[in-house]
Amino acid sequence: MTTLLEIVKYLRGIAPRDYTIRGHDSRVEIGPQSDSDMINTTISRVVITTYLSGAAVTKATQEKANLVITFRPLFPFIVDRITGLDLKRIRLLSKNYISSYVLGSGWVGVKDGMADALCDLLGLKRLRDFVVTGDLTDVVPAGRVCGPSDVMNHSRFSDFVADKLGMESVTFSGDLDDEVQSILIFPGSYIDISEIISAKSEDVGTIVTGELAPDVRMMAHEEGISTLELGPFVTEDPGMERLRHQMSLEFPELKVEFYKSLSYTRSLTRR
Numbered sequence: 001m002t003t004l005l006e007i008v009k010y011l012r013g014i015a016p017r018d019y020t021i022r023g024h025d026s027r028v029e030i031g032p033q034s035d036s037d038m039i040n041t042t043i044s045r046v047v048i049t050t051y052l053s054g055a056a057v058t059k060a061t062q063e064k065a066n067l068v069i070t071f072r073p074l075f076p077f078i079v080d081r082i083t084g085l086d087l088k089r090i091r092l093l094s095k096n097y098i099s100s101y102v103l104g105s106g107w108v109g110v111k112d113g114m115a116d117a118l119c120d121l122l123g124l125k126r127l128r129d130f131v132v133t134g135d136l137t138d139v140v141p142a143g144r145v146c147g148p149s150d151v152m153n154h155s156r157f158s159d160f161v162a163d164k165l166g167m168e169s170v171t172f173s174g175d176l177d178d179e180v181q182s183i184l185i186f187p188g189s190y191i192d193i194s195e196i197i198s199a200k201s202e203d204v205g206t207i208v209t210g211e212l213a214p215d216v217r218m219m220a221h222e223e224g225i226s227t228l229e230l231g232p233f234v235t236e237d238p239g240m241e242r243l244r245h246q247m248s249l250e251f252p253e254l255k256v257e258f259y260k261s262l263s264y265t266r267s268l269t270r271r
Contacts, residue, residue, distance in 0.1 A: 031099025114239025174226025
């Protein structure tokens with residue numbers, strides 16, 4: 001039988017805590033905390049998802065899972081009380097003896113991790129790592145600078161990305177007629193002012209990410225960098241689905257399922 005400790009050690013190996021950025025670290029969020037308790041907790045079924053939504057918890061209980069692996073934490077910050085939907089989710093997990101593990105930001109920039117999964121899905125040629133300041137080390141890889149698969153302007157590239165990811169729309173800032181050259185793929189919602197400055201210094205012309213703060217989007221536009229924001233979960237799901245494939249190979253005795261996270265938002269055009 002596979003123990004929780006074995007899985008946690010494996011996950012810590014492929015998503016090192018040294019790669020943590022923005023305080024998004026890895027940890028057992030719900031369940032045994034010490035090595036002695038984890039070694040006595042056996043795992044047979046795993047559900048992998050980007051966010052521990054109510055639907056994901058229901059999926060885990062239906063699959064009789066022992067462990068849910070997420071990218072986004074249920075509790076990004078320390079809390080002194082649990083209420084509402086959070087309490088319902090924790091009660092349901094605890095009642096069914098389901099632990100949860102947060103993979104953390106170490107999975108974003110590591111080789112064959114989240115950024116590489118998105119690059120591969122879009123068919124982009126990886127040129128180099130994009131590094132940022134880490135929480136525990138001076139610099140860590142967190143994105144990939146890529147070249148386009150073909151000569152295209154941003155209008156065509158936006159359609160290309162939406163088609164590859166099965167999206168109805170993307171949020172774009174920039175000039176649609178400009179030719180796409182170097183592209184920064186940075187999954188999640190981590191990009192801040194410092195990343196825009198670094199991208200500009202590296203001659204990045206286009207950024208593909210999850211979401212940007214308004215001031216960050218404005219600065220990118222003023223610096224002549226076009227941005228494509230794909231919304232919550234979209235840039236993260238490919239990496240979590242890749243994790244399912246990797247874990248199925250590493251732990252063939254486990255049943256590992258991937259559950260897609262949905263944002264439930266749509267872009268509407270008013271006339």
